[in-house]
Amino acid sequence: xxxxxxxxxxxxxxxxxxxxxxxxxxxxxxxxxxxxxxxxxxxxxxxxxxxxxxxxxxxxxxxxxxxxxxxxxxxxxxxxxxxxxxxxxxxxxxxxxxxxxxxxxxxxxxxxxxxxxxxxxxxxxxxxxxxxxxxxxxxxxxxxxxxxxxxxxxxxxxxxxxxxxxxxxxxxxxxxxxxxxxxxxxxxxxxxxxxxxxxxxxxxxxxxxxxxxxxxxxxxxxxxxxxxxxxxxxxxxxxxxxxxxxxxxxxxxxxxxxxxxxxxxxxxxxxxxxxxxxxxxxxxxxxxxxxxxxxxxxxxxxxxxxxxxxxxxxxxxxxxxxxxxxxxxxxxxxxxxxxxxxxxxxxxxxxxxxxxxxxxxxxxxxxxxxxxxxxxxxxxxxxxxxxxxxxxxxxxxxxxxxxxxxxxxxxxxxxxxxxxxxxxxxxxxxxxxxxxxxxxxxxxxxxxxxxxxxxxxxxxxx
Ligand code: 4AD
Ligand code: MG
Numbered sequence: 274x275x276x277x278x279x280x281x282x283x284x285x286x287x288x289x290x291x292x293x294x295x296x297x298x299x300x301x302x303x304x305x306x307x308x309x310x311x312x313x314x315x316x317x318x319x320x321x322x323x324x325x326x327x328x329x330x331x332x333x334x335x336x337x338x339x340x341x342x343x344x345x346x347x348x349x350x351x352x353x354x355x356x357x358x359x360x361x362x363x364x365x366x367x368x369x370x371x372x373x374x375x376x377x378x379x380x381x382x383x384x385x386x387x388x389x390x391x392x393x394x395x396x397x398x399x400x401x402x403x404x405x406x407x408x409x410x411x412x413x414x415x416x417x418x419x420x421x422x423x424x425x426x427x428x429x430x431x432x433x434x435x436x437x438x439x440x441x442x443x444x445x446x447x448x449x450x451x452x453x454x455x456x457x458x459x460x461x462x463x464x465x466x467x468x469x470x471x472x473x474x475x476x477x478x479x480x481x482x483x484x485x486x487x488x489x490x491x492x493x494x495x496x497x498x499x500x501x502x503x504x505x506x507x508x509x510x511x512x513x514x515x516x517x518x519x520x521x522x523x524x525x526x527x528x529x530x531x532x533x534x535x536x537x538x539x540x541x542x543x544x545x546x547x548x549x550x551x552x553x554x555x556x557x558x559x560x561x562x563x564x565x566x567x568x569x570x571x572x573x574x575x576x577x578x579x580x581x582x583x584x585x586x587x588x589x590x591x592x593x594x595x596x597x598x599x600x601x602x603x604x605x606x607x608x609x610x611x612x613x614x615x616x617x618x619x620x621x622x623x624x625x626x627x628x629x630x631x632x633x634x635x636x637x638x639x640x641x642x643x644x645x646x647x648x649x650x651x652x653x654x655x656x657x658x659x660x661x662x663x664x665x666x667x668x669x670x671x672x673x674x675x676x677x678x679x680x681x682x683x684x685x686x687x688x689x690x691x692x693x694x695x696x697x698x699x700x701x702x703x704x705x706x707x708x709x710x711x712x713x714x715x716x717x718x719x720x721x722x723x724x725x726x727x728x729x730x731x732x733x734x735x
Contacts, residue, residue: 274291274292274293274347275293276293276294276295277292277293277294278314278316278317279294279296279312279313279314279316279317279319279320279321280316280317280319281316282294282321282350282360282362283317283319283359283360287350287360288350288351288352288360289349289350289351290349290350291347291348291349291350291365292347292348292349292362293345293346293347294312294314294321294323294345294346294347294362295314295343295344295345295346295370296312296313296314296315296321296343297312297313297314297315297341297342297343297399298310298311298312298338298339298340298342298343298344298373299311299312299313299320299340300340301335301338301339301340303325303327305327306326306327306328307324307325307326307327308324308325308327308330308335308338309322309323309324309325310322310323310325310338310344311323312344312346313399313404315398315399315404317552318401318404318405318408318552318553318556319358319552320358321358321360321361321362322353322355322358322361322362323346323348323361323362323364324361324362324363324364325364325367326363329364329365330364330367334367335367337369337372338367338369339372339373339374339375339378340373340375340378340380340381341373341378341380341381341399342369342370342371342372342373343369343370343371343373344367344368344369344370345367345369345370346362346364346366346367346368347364347365347366348363348364348365348366349362349363349365350362351363379393379396380393380396380397380399380400385400387402387717387719387722390402390403390722391722391727394725394726394727394734394735395735398725401556401560402557402560402561402722403722404553405550405553405554405556405557405715406553406557406711406715406717406722406723407725408550408553409546409550409553409554409557409711409715410711410715410723410724412545412546412549412550413542413545413546413707413710413711413714414498414707415545416541416542416545416546416549417496417498417519417542417707418498419545420538420541420542420545421496421521424494425493425494426494426495426496426521426523427488427492427494427495427496428496428497428498429481429484429485429488429492429495429496429497430499431478431481431484431485431488431497431499432478432481432484433477433478433499433500433502434448434471434475434476434477434478435475435476435477435478436471436473436474436475436476436685437483437685437686437689438476438479439478439479439480439482439483439634439636440479440480440634441634441635441679441681442479442503442505444479444503444504444505445476445477445478445479445502445504446476446477446502446504446514447474447475447476448470448475448476448477449469449470449474449475450469450470451464451466451468451469476502477501477502478501478502479501479502479503480501480518480520480704481497481499481501481518481520482497482520482522482636482702482704483636483689484497485497485520485521485522486522486636486665486689486692486700486702487688487689487692488522489522489523489524489700489702490524490692490696490697490698490700493523493524493525494521494522494523494524495521495522496519496520496521496522497518497519497520497521497522498517498518498519498520498707499517499518500515500516500517500518501515501516501517501518502514502515503516506730507730508729508730509608510718510719510720510721511608511656511657511709511712511720512720512729513708513720513721513724513727513728513729514728514729514730515727515728516706516707516708516724517706517707517708517724518704518705518706518707519704519705519707520702520703520704520705521538521702521703522700522701522702523700523701523702524698524699524700525698525699525700526664526699526701526702527664527699527701528626528638528647528649528663528664528701530701531649531662531663531664531701531702531703532577532579532624532626532649534703535624535649535651535660535662535703535705536576536577536622536624536651538705539572539651539659539660539705539710540572540573542710542714543569543572543573543713543714544573546569546714547566547569547573554566554569554714554715557715557716557717558716561716561717561718562716565715565716568654568655568716569713569714572622572653572654575621575622576621577621577622577623577624577651578619578621578622578623578624579623579624580623580625580626581625581626581627581645582606582625582626582627582628582629582645582648583602583627583645585606585610585614585623585625586600586601586602588614588618589610589613589614592613592617592618594613594617596609596610596613597609598610602629603629603631603632604632605632606625606650608657608658611623611650611652611657611658612652612654612655612657614652615652615653615654615657616654616655622651622652622653622654623651623652624649624650624651624652625649625650625652626647626648626649627640627645627646627647627648628645628646628648628650629645629646630645630646630675633646633648633663634663635672635675635676635679635681636663636666636672637663637664637665637666638663638664638665638666638667639666639671639675646663646666647663647664648661648662648663649661649662649663649703650662651703653709653713655712655713655716655718656709656712656713658706658709659705659706659709659710659713660703660704660705660706661703661704662701662702662703662704663701663703664699664700664701665699665700665701665702667693667697667698667699667700668693668697669690669693669694669697672690672693673690708720708723708724711723711724
């Protein structure tokens with residue numbers, strides 16, 4: 274008989290059929306006449322109940338069937354009399370694949386804290402919570418590709434090892450094959466990178482944008498979707514050292530086109546998750562966040578508020594609210610400021626534009642006022658910044674001047690500047706932090722709980 278996934282058993286046409294199921298035991302209970310096993314195979318949040326008639330099975334046979342063990346059962350799928358499930362399997366045969374010693378299996382009991390499960394990251398996908406989060410994450414990844422592919426964007430793979438620092442923050446993980454305890458030196462005494470693997474210093478990328486711009490100025494519209502790495506020492510519930518980013522980049526888009534796309538894009542992803550992951554989202558809502566579904570619906574049904582950084586700062590200054598970090602024109606906004614605007618002032622997602630040029634990256638289009646750039650940050654309830662982007666400076670001289678002012682080493686940038694030297698065009702793009710989107714859609718509160726194996730300062734165990 275062919276194996277049926279548990280997710281397919283709940284199809285009404287299945288009742289009355291002989292089925293073959295395989296999975297991991299969540300619980301076993303019962304008495305000497307009948308034993309009930311709740312089985313899960315990862316295909317759905319739902320367990321299937323398996324009923325063992327103890328006239329047919331022996332105690333000895335059922336003994337290894339403990340929480341965490343893996344089994345194979347055949348039997349008849351019937352309507353269930355019991356509460357809490359629509360159907361169940363009356364077992365005919367039982368095969369044990371692998372036992373899980375109750376004395377040592379870490380997920381023996383229900384109701385572990387998320388902190389405890391972070392220490393058990395190798396097994397936590399077997400819990401209801403992480404099963405749900407990981408299924409939603411997978412669906413969102415698919416929705417992202419679907420959205421861009423349907424719009425005629427091309428998926429561009431940008432390098433993970435790079436010699437340039439896109440965001441200019443200097444928070445990069447160096448990649449080297451030089452022996453760290455015996456570094457080759459130049460005559461002047463500095464490290465001789467000509468002897469390194471690539472013949473120069475390299476690092477893991479913080480963003481695929483610069484190469485994305487090369488793609489956009491050839492293919493028209495591209496998107497990247499890959500891991501990015503930041504060596505900042507930020508131990509917050511919203512920062513990872515390794516996170517996934519989606520970066521669309523479009524020729525002939527100005528900042529309003531860019532904002533329209535960003536808004537349509539995140540709404541599409543949220544809609545997709547609500548339409549395709551409802552069981553998982555309902556489970557997470559019930560466990561952690563009763564307002565989850567209404568918050569998702571709320572974002573779908575409201576236009577994002579658009580205003581400038583300058584207007585945003587005025588609102589914050591007039592708010593009379595005591596912030597941990599004081600705010601004034603020119604300061605970078607903290608998550609508390611962003612959340613005040615979104616959650617308390619507008620009560621809607623907000624897109625802030627035209628930030629001071631000093632707090633934004635070199636590539637952003639400079640406004641005529643000489644002090645702001647055409648940046649846009651999309652701010653979400655519970656999350657703060659979910660997207661950062663801008664229109665790009667397409668004028669060679671202006672861009673060059675900014676690069677000089679910031680002292681960015683030109684010799685590493687010549688290829689990027691060629692986009693401005695040959696057939697330059699107005700263009701724009703943005704980056705969506707994938708885990709921040711998953712945080713928002715699942716209602717989880719710590720970014721470490723929405724990526725299978727989180728990388729944070731001091732943590733790379735699993
Ligand atoms: O605002 P950021 O730094 O923008 C860029 O990297 C641009 N190159 C994007 C572009 O225009 N193509 O990062 C973009 C988004 C942020 O809004 C946030 O959602 C996420 O990436 N992000 C992080 N997510 C998790 N952990 C971190 N350490 C993150 N840093 C940024
Ligand atoms: Mg940003």
